[in-house]
Amino acid sequence: FVMESGIHGIVITGPNTGGKTVALKTVGLLQLMAQSGLHIPCESAGLTMHNAVLCDIGDGQSITENLSTFSSHITNIINILDQSDGDSLILLDELGSGTDPAEGMGIAIAILEELKQKGCLFVATTHYPEVKEYTDQTEGMMNARMTFDRESLKPLYRLEIGEAGESCALSIAKRLGLPEHILERAYREAYGRKVPKYEQTIPDASFPDTRQDSLPAKQSHSTVPKLVKEKAVKQPADTRSQRFHVGDSVVVYPQKKIGIVYRTVNEKGEVGVQIQKKKELINHKRLKLKVPASEMYPEDYDFSIIFDSVANRKARHKMAKGHQPDLTIVYEKEP
Incomplete structure (x- = not known):
């Protein structure tokens, strides 16, 4: 230097x-x-x-x-x-x-x-x-x-x-395997209108088609994961098990006890029903709708009043106002 x-x-x-x-x-x-x-x-x-x-x-x-x-x-x-x-x-x-x-x-x-x-x-x-x-x-x-x-x-x-x-950007890009149609467009944009004085060694007009000195063309083997749309599983428009909603009053057979639905049907076909403050999972085939929740409660009714204890509801109300380090909410063990 x-x-x-x-x-x-x-x-x-x-x-x-x-x-x-x-x-x-x-x-x-x-x-x-x-x-x-x-x-x-x-x-x-x-x-x-x-x-x-x-x-x-x-x-x-x-x-x-x-x-x-x-x-x-x-x-x-x-x-x-x-x-x-x-x-x-x-x-x-x-x-x-x-x-x-x-x-x-x-x-x-x-x-x-x-x-x-x-x-x-x-x-x-x-x-x-x-x-x-x-x-x-x-x-x-x-x-x-x-x-x-x-x-x-x-x-x-x-x-x-x-x-x-x-x-030498085009030459390097060519050797590394940039697709020919992109190189051809790049050549036209770079040299089709004006050739700078100091770009003296200009690629030949057939530059994109001359690959004998370049690396072999790369095959497309993308490792990027593909998004596959999940096929929607068609469900029956109105099956019996799906008729039960939270808050519905139901009759449980064969005992003919009255209960209230606290959880909709699960994958096993069981519906959560509260009978005399005791929560149970009961097969939907044993249930009969007595009165739907829409006829007994307002649209935005808070069902925790029915299904949760007074202590838990009070604790949740205080927690909504701010952090309460000494408060806990205890949930009843699911059946």
């Missing part, structure tokens, strides 16, 4: 996972090691002293601080611009990202111009072709790239100063 005489800023470009951020971190780390009196891992080096090493690297989004990816980057950069001067080293990762590409590109160029005016040394990474072009045309700035093997579609993790890099 070399910043020639008269160069104040370097803009690094290249594919994702190509090593741009690692290169940026390495510059900052070695600078701080040298200024701290530590040996750095190289045969020889010439480093300048800086009054501050200021960086914006990584995603600082925060829900608690109400910061999105973009706003966290801008907040950091505003602080960096306030604190830096001509003796500072500035490191900026993915400058202008996280927002509308056109506005993000404009902000990136404006920030680089401001740093250039300050006279400090700075290194930034980006994917914007317009930023590459700006850097190439601006005195005191230089492009750099992370090398990439287009045959194997693998990064080489080597930094080359003086040339702008390519993102």
Whole structure:
């Protein structure tokens, strides 16, 4: 990594996972090691002293601080611009990202111009072709790239100063098996209208159909569970067991005792009936409706008055008003 005489800023470009951020971190780390009196891992080096090493690297989004990816980057950069001067080293990762590409590109160029005016040394990474072009045309700035093997579609993790890099997004997506119809649409959207100057190695027009260098097309074997609609079990519209509702007065055979339904029929065909304050589960075939609840009680009647003890009802009433640590409700054991 070399910043020639008269160069104040370097803009690094290249594919994702190509090593741009690692290169940026390495510059900052070695600078701080040298200024701290530590040996750095190289045969020889010439480093300048800086009054501050200021960086914006990584995603600082925060829900608690109400910061999105973009706003966290801008907040950091505003602080960096306030604190830096001509003796500072500035490191900026993915400058202008996280927002509308056109506005993000404009902000990136404006920030680089401001740093250039300050006279400090700075290194930034980006994917914007317009930023590459700006850097190439601006005195005191230089492009750099992370090398990439287009045959194997693998990064080489080597930094080359003086040339702008390519993102190679379509090539990487193709190798990873992105469906061809999506690649074809992406190609048309990316290159059908305008070809940026610094995207020099443009995929061939037949790019989506050329797969000899790519990985085999992936078969769809989704591990995402499928939602299966449960088939509704048809119940008889009006079975005898379903005629009994809570509060109904019934006759229990063969004893011919009068009781009140406190629970509707269960899966065994048993209905809960209270007979003289004793709760029992009785087969629905032994019951005969005497008077339906709708004829004896209001629609919103509280049946706990009939089926629950006075102590339980009083305790429940107090609990409804607030927490009562000393109160308990004891339910009668089900038959």
